[in-house]
Amino acid sequence: MANGKISTKQLAVLVIYFIIGDMLLVLPSLIVSAAKQDAWLSGMLGFIVGWPVAWFLYKFSRLYPKLTIVQYSRRLLGKWLGGLVAIFYLYYYLTNVSVILREVGDFITTQFLTETPIMVIHLLMVILIIWSMKSGIETIARTGETFFPWNALLFIALIILLLPQVQMDRIQPIMTEGLRNINYASLYSSTFTFCEMNVFLMILPQVANSKHTERDYLIGAFLGGMAICSIVMLTLVVIGPNLIPSLIYPTYSAAQKINIGNFLQRVEAILAINWIISTYFKIILNFYALMLGLTQLLKLRDTRSMTVPVGLIAFGLAFAVTPNTVHFNYMINYYIYWDITCAIVLPLLLYAIHLIRKKYGHPNLQQDRL
Amino acid sequence: MIHSIMIVSIIAIIAAGFELPNQIKKRWKKEVILYVLFLIAGSVLSVYALLEIQLPSPLMIPELMYKPLHRWIYQS
Numbered sequence: 001m002a003n004g005k006i007s008t009k010q011l012a013v014l015v016i017y018f019i020i021g022d023m024l025l026v027l028p029s030l031i032v033s034a035a036k037q038d039a040w041l042s043g044m045l046g047f048i049v050g051w052p053v054a055w056f057l058y059k060f061s062r063l064y065p066k067l068t069i070v071q072y073s074r075r076l077l078g079k080w081l082g083g084l085v086a087i088f089y090l091y092y093y094l095t096n097v098s099v100i101l102r103e104v105g106d107f108i109t110t111q112f113l114t115e116t117p118i119m120v121i122h123l124l125m126v127i128l129i130i131w132s133m134k135s136g137i138e139t140i141a142r143t144g145e146t147f148f149p150w151n152a153l154l155f156i157a158l159i160i161l162l163l164p165q166v167q168m169d170r171i172q173p174i175m176t177e178g179l180r181n182i183n184y185a186s187l188y189s190s191t192f193t194f195c196e197m198n199v200f201l202m203i204l205p206q207v208a209n210s211k212h213t214e215r216d217y218l219i220g221a222f223l224g225g226m227a228i229c230s231i232v233m234l235t236l237v238v239i240g241p242n243l244i245p246s247l248i249y250p251t252y253s254a255a256q257k258i259n260i261g262n263f264l265q266r267v268e269a270i271l272a273i274n275w276i277i278s279t280y281f282k283i284i285l286n287f288y289a290l291m292l293g294l295t296q297l298l299k300l301r302d303t304r305s306m307t308v309p310v311g312l313i314a315f316g317l318a319f320a321v322t323p324n325t326v327h328f329n330y331m332i333n334y335y336i337y338w339d340i341t342c343a344i345v346l347p348l349l350l351y352a353i354h355l356i357r358k359k360y361g362h363p364n365l366q367q368d369r370l
Numbered sequence: 371m372i373h374s375i376m377i378v379s380i381i382a383i384i385a386a387g388f389e390l391p392n393q394i395k396k397r398w399k400k401e402v403i404l405y406v407l408f409l410i411a412g413s414v415l416s417v418y419a420l421l422e423i424q425l426p427s428p429l430m431i432p433e434l435m436y437k438p439l440h441r442w443i444y445q446s
Contacts, residue, residue, distance in 0.1 A: 091428075091431070094428070095428045095429065095432075098428065099429075119419060119420060122419075298400070298404060299400075300400070300401055300404070301398055301401060302401070305389065305393060305398075305401055305405065306401075306404065306405060306408060308385040308389065308409070309385075309405060309408030309409040309411070309412045310408060310412070311412070312378075312381075312382070312408075312409065312412025312413060312415070312416050313408065313411060313412040313415055315412070315415070315416050315419065316412060316414070316415020316416045316417075316418060316419045317415060317428055318419070319418070319419035319422070320415065320418065320419065320424065320425040320426070320427055320428065321427050321428055321429060322427055322429065323424050323427075327427075331427075331429045331432075331433065333440055334429070334432045334433050334435075334436045334437070334440060335429075335432065337432070337435075337436040337439055337440065338432045338435075338436065
């Protein structure tokens with residue numbers, strides 16, 4: 001079933017990519033429109049709340065270290081109810097894939113290739129996904145490892161080049177928006193980054209055993225969260241809370257403001273490259289989870305056999321997922337609850353059932369641990 | 371319209387032509403049936419996408435599920 005093993009170092013890199021993912025460009029706009037100049041507080045609060053969620057997901061996956069969530073939900077809840085939970089997760093992964101595909105398409109057609117139909121971008125991305133899926137998780141993890149130093153370098157270069165544009169008075173007055181708005185905005189930064197990590201419930205069983213797995217995973221989550229916090233802070237102090245809510249890609253606009261001695265200008269393509277690479281990893285990890293779950297749910301004999309049909313479905317849904325940006329921004333509110341359901345509510349329920357069955361169930365359940 | 375349908379069906383037939391014979395040879399009956407079903411579903415969705423016809427969004431289900439909760443949180 002498992003077509004490869006990934007090392008803990010590669011896992012940490014994938015975690016960082018997954019957390020940054022599509023949020024590098026999209027998050028500042030969402031979070032600032034809810035919390036105005038206190039968005040940086042929300043970013044930090046989201047990080048403080050979100051990091052324990054990542055830890056919880058890891059601990060939860062260690063209940064049955066060899067099984068993915070599709071397998072142990074069916075083992076704990078039985079064939080039909082467990083299958084329903086599995087289908088819920090698979091639908092979530094499929095929607096994630098198509099939503100992020102659509103984000104890539106929207107970004108490229110509005111900022112770079114304005115005359116190109118959005119379907120062409122989707123098609124290119126889907127071909128890339130099918131190709132990587134056919135190559136297996138090991139190749140994906142190694143790709144991440146190869147790209148990571150470049151990505152980190154470009155990211156740090158972006159932050160350093162933006163420092164001359166910073167005006168700290170843009171985050172004043174502090175705490176005037178009220179705790180309620182700050183809390184609500186912190187939901188964006190914790191759910192879309194850390195709660196979406198429930199994809200790793202499918203991927204952690206593929207990780208080679210090591211005593212450092214937990215440490216490396218948590219370090220990855222920490223670095224990813226720090227990157228998200230710093231990008232929110234940076235966008236806020238460079239552009240300011242009044243202008244950001246009207247921009248779709250505020251980080252991109254911030255990168256356009258880079259100007260070192262009237263010589264080094266318009267290097268926003270750095271950011272676009274970074275964003276597309278990290279978004280690619282978010283899509284491919286969701287897609288891998290989807291394919292692995294589908295294989296385990298339908299008891300197929302090969303993980304990769306269904307790649308092309310599911311890729312076509314994702315291509316179709318990427319267009320169907322939203323008619324326009326306004327509709328999408330409205331739907332994002334419901335996405336929060338969906339993420340929380342998948343990352344916290346359902347795992348906690350499964351954990352409770354695990355405890356009950358461990359206490360009162362027959363002893364066969366014990367043998368499956370490890 | 372006819373162009374989109376032709377493009378998608380040619381892609382689907384090429385994909386099936388590359389991947390199905392291998393599975394048929396191994397007599398993986400369930401895999402072949404599911405492959406064809408998913409391929410048809412994917413082709414139909416892709417044709418709709420190429421024709422730019424808006425289908426119901428897959429985000430409709432979370433909307434239905436969480437709308438009451440969202441309203442309740444906003445009212446209090």
